[in-house]
Amino acid sequence: MLGDLNKRELLDLIENQVIGRLGCHTDGETYIVPVNYVYRDNAIYLHSGKGKKVDMMRANPKVCFQVDEIKDTFRWKSAILWGNSIELSSEERQQAMQGIIHRIMPLTNRPSEEPSHGIKPELHDNIIVFKIELTDISGKYETHDDY
Template identity: 40%
Template sequence: MLGKLSLDEIDQVLTNNHTGRIGCTDGEKVYIVPVSYAFNKTYLVAHSKEGMKIDMMRKRPQICFQVDEIADMANWRSVVVWGNYEEVIDPKERYYAMKFLVSRLSHMPASETAGVAEMHREMEEPVVYNNIIRPVVYRIRITEKTGRFEKN
């Protein structure tokens, strides 16, 4: 059976997962890349080093984000959200956004690119050193969401 997810089911998929794919554009090309995130029912929180994704989202803050739960080809749920990229710059707000993200990701095995260890260090020593590049902490303020499922 194919169907649409309710808003509560969409939020459940977003809450239960920690990795999704963000889609952004610079107006000429589309870039889709996996990111680790945390969801609080209003926005997604993530972080990244400076690079193509951050450059594109700064230029055009409208993004698309997608998360899947796939048991097999006949049993899956998929969520797509649209929203706006917002960099978290205020030090206090940034600290709490990182704390929320770390709390959601720290119990999971993480790759080096997830940056969980760096986030822990920064939270313990928030002093800014000139030779250290701090990750960009950002949120996606969700403006629209949809979800589909198939259940055998």
């Protein structure tokens, strides 16, 4: 059976995942890349080093974000989110980065060997943190009770 995820199912999906795909578009080019993220207060928070996605979000803050949970070909959930990216600074940047680290680190196999999400402390100032303020969200699912 195919269907639409309701609001609670969408939020559960987004809150329980840690990897999503960021879609950026500028100058006629679309770029999609997987990123670690944390969801909080109707926003997606993510971080990156300098590069293509950062350049594209700075040029065009309108982005798309996709999250899914796939059990197999016929049992999955997927959410598409749209919003505007905002580059964070100062205290808000630091809080977002800590939120990302605290969400992701318990999921690693070697947390004691990967402090600060594997980012060397001397490189923390080079990390760029974005907030995607969500403007729209939708989701679909497929399930089969006979499996």
